[in-house]
Amino acid sequence: MTVGSGDAPAVVALGGGHGLSASLSALRLMSDRLTAIVTVADDGGSSGRLREELGVLPPGDLRMALAALCDDSEWGRTWRDLLQHRFTSTGDLDQHAVGNLLIVALWELLDDPVEGLDWVGRLLGARGRVLPMASVPLSIEADVVRDGELTTIVGQSAVGSTASRVESIRLIPS
Known part of the structure; x- marks a missing residue:
């Protein structure tokens, strides 16, 4: 081809x-x-x-x-x-x-x-x-377990480099 x-x-x-x-x-x-x-x-x-x-x-x-x-x-x-x-x-x-x-x-x-x-x-x-992919900038937000507690981190850089276990992930705006 x-x-x-x-x-x-x-x-x-x-x-x-x-x-x-x-x-x-x-x-x-x-x-x-x-x-x-x-x-x-x-x-x-x-x-x-x-x-x-x-x-x-x-x-x-x-x-x-x-x-x-x-x-x-x-x-x-x-x-x-x-x-x-x-x-x-x-x-x-x-x-x-x-x-x-x-x-x-x-x-x-x-x-x-x-x-x-x-x-x-x-x-x-x-x-x-x-x-x-979208007409507005998106943010990635994730709920992670850190030291036994659920916490939220925001941003591709933060989510991509976290050592914590990711429980859920979402795009903002959804």
Whole structure:
């Protein structure tokens, strides 16, 4: 099967982070009829900072999905690497990914996250489409047992790194 052929399957992939990115990198070799539906619950790193400061969807997992859909041409590799590049400084830009800033800037200009992602996808020559899972930032909230007591923790970073036993988990807003 070749990419772009009429026989290529239409594929929808749901997820986020490195797992979705790796899956999309493989799937783009089999089909360009890809749609990634990407989590918007990230609250750490560059995404968390932009989410907090600007009140936007966290762009990081969306950026990683777009980068994974770049082809292996010089154009695709260059834009993928630029999108993923992180600044190293002692200032406010430290550890921000160029792609996160580009995506958020387009969201501000266009006032539409989906349209902004489509614009980035066209710039990259992405082999597929990336959509946010929700139109508002989500938070993960979990009830965990810590020292024999049930307590609630909030945020993907906190839930993902807890050593406590998770009793229940939910998305906010539900």
